[in-house]
Amino acid sequence: MAGRDLRVRVSERIADAGYAAGWTALRFAPDALARSLFDQAGAVVGRRHGGPAQFRANLARVIGTTPGEVPDELVVDAMTSYLRYWCEAFRLPSMDPAEAAGNFDLPAADRARIDTALDCGRGVVLALPHSGNWDMAGLWLVQHYGTFATVAERLKPESLFRRFVEYRESLGFEIFPLSGGEQPPYGELAARLRDGGIICLLGDRDLARQGVPVTFFGEPTRMPAGPAKLAIETGAALIPAHVWFLDAPYSMASCGEEIDVSGGVAAATQAMATAFERNIAAHPADWHMLQPLWEADWSAARRARLGEAT
Template sequence: MARLTLSALAWAVGGRIPRRLGDALARGLAPGLALLPLAPVRAWEHTATLATGRQMTRRDRTRLVEAWLRNTFWSFSLAGWSDEEILQTVDVAATDIAKLRDSLAGPGLVLALPHMGSWDFAGAWCARIGIKVVSVAERLPDGLYERFRAARDGMGMEIHPVDGPDLMRSLADAVRAGKIVCLLSDRDLSSRGLAVQWPGAGTVKVPAGPALLARRTGADLRVATTRFEGGRLSISVTDAIAPGDPTSMMQEAVGHFAEAVAASPSNWLMLRKLFL
């Protein structure tokens, strides 16, 4: 009951925090929190050091905590943002928007994303430019999944539970209906993941779903990454990944993840140990 109350309180309070206040809290709290021996921050530091080949610094930790807090505040409050505010907060190249629209006008599109920046915000932005987004989420306890799904529905995103019946068929139907299926893909939540190499770091297990869905539907598979730059969100989209077997396709996706993480490790909200 206590956990349920705290969860409900977090959603109730977080949803009422305006963007500017949330950003100010993230900036103000991050330096102090980065000094604490927080297990998620320690896990990120271990993982990011292996992924990038360099030791994370105190400045990196502070930026990580700030991005973590900002993503949390934004996720709680996004359903209350105006269309104009969402559109004005995103930086994305016209060529990257064209990549999305070209795939949607042709074979369809599956996007593989790492846990970077604010992937929720990227979905809300897509909805505001007329692109329908479908994604998958874990069944969180204490009613959190239901709150999460309802909030994303309010942003124009359709969410399926990861353990839902006939999930792959539902996602394939969404691709064929001209929707983008966005799947977080830098860690595996099952025991059926694919072992691939993170360039220069080691072996990771990632879900096969994005590659399998692209192969099943004939859709393009691309990687999208997001990162905070000050109080704004930058979105990047890659060229389509060459069709092949699922392992080779996900290996190429992980290569794109690695490039994005190396460029901005503090935006990678991988708050756990990742490498095998």
């Protein structure tokens, strides 16, 4: 056990050092060089042994096939997209905020959905999956609406967690840490919504392991209750959003119709999952889900924890 703990601590320190090096070295590198290096790395990882097995299995659900039938080029494109996110993340702190936001587009009709809610004095919950560069989307929000609130997943070691919090705060985000990786700070987020503010929540991963059962691409999984619960409790508009990449350095987003939350948390969360389905299916290569998501892929330990919780 002691040996395993030591290996975990060493691995965490290596990860921390790697991210620190990325933010230090890449932020001032020429843009074309940095993007080329990350594109090449994505292609190599995507082609090696058919790409990460879980990544391929997740993509298989999206396009309705088996992992073995997922086109190799889709896996390569998806891994290249994932590394593009990291390339841009490492470089964002050194970029001019207005210039960076100028590379991001949200159609006027979609933006009107946000404005309509805010003009009525309502808060807005933007729920989105891990797709494209959500940090770039946040930077765009800051440039057009001022700050917004979001949460940060607890990472180990603490120094790595602090790096990510400081990075996003440097972009103008208001960050609330998840409490021990468990429950979001509902009280603080609800207060922002009652004040007519915006919060953004990534809604496709159930970090708390206590999410709402949903059907997603035809299979059962769970998604966090937070977006729907906050909208119901505060009267905020729950709007599904999506971000995807265009040719570098450009990105685009969409904001769908407000989700009806009158049927309760479970129905609203399923409606959110359905909205995610449509958008992910339209841009599968830009969905950065490398972890086990569906119940069929959960570990025995996670199943046991879920059984204890219920």
